Amino acid sequence: GAVVSQHPSWVICKSGTSVKIECRSLDFQATTMFWYRQFPKQSLMLMATSNEGSKATYEQGVEKDKFLINHASLTLSTLTVTSAHPEDSSFYICSAPRTGTSARSYNEQFFGPGTRLTVL
């Protein structure tokens, strides 16, 4: 199966600082990547869709100026949490679909291992 990596796997930062999380597709190209946030004992909530070559699209309620997304290449998307606060502490997970070859693309998504962000 395809592999998606994330870096770092965990990060602890002080309130008010910015943190960058990288998501890479290692053996396939991804024109689209998704960023999710998961709080303890909860489900994955989609934050935004990262599109190579264009602006990210954000889900309702997600501040685009706080969660900056840059899809730098066909294998890399970054999420920057700006001016992080304790309430931003969460598990951030990215995923990338690999486009199917059929006309109706049933896109299997591959998830990264996640990044645990703790803001003190």
Next chain:
Amino acid sequence: GENVEQHPSTLSVQEGDSAVIKCTYSDSASNYFPWYKQELGKGPQLIIDIRSNVGEKKDQRIAVTLNKTAKHFSLHITETQPEDSAVYFCAASLARQLTFGSGTQLTVLP
């Protein structure tokens, strides 16, 4: 938008017994239904999926069934083992975007 409901939220079974997790979805246009297993501190791992043109799919001890008319799909795990203990999520997808269920904590008791 799509809404996915998942039941039960917790499930305990004895080793060797079967486990069944059920999900319903709201958008009849959804056409891809994956199931993920998530272990503590890790990202979700795809364990099986089913597409809207198929009613049932099996992979060794794991099977998924889909009823498009009723808009529900289920995960069946047979001969459960302690290593099956994890959180399981169902999801429904249309045009690449996944909507997840709330998750089921499965505990397999030895």
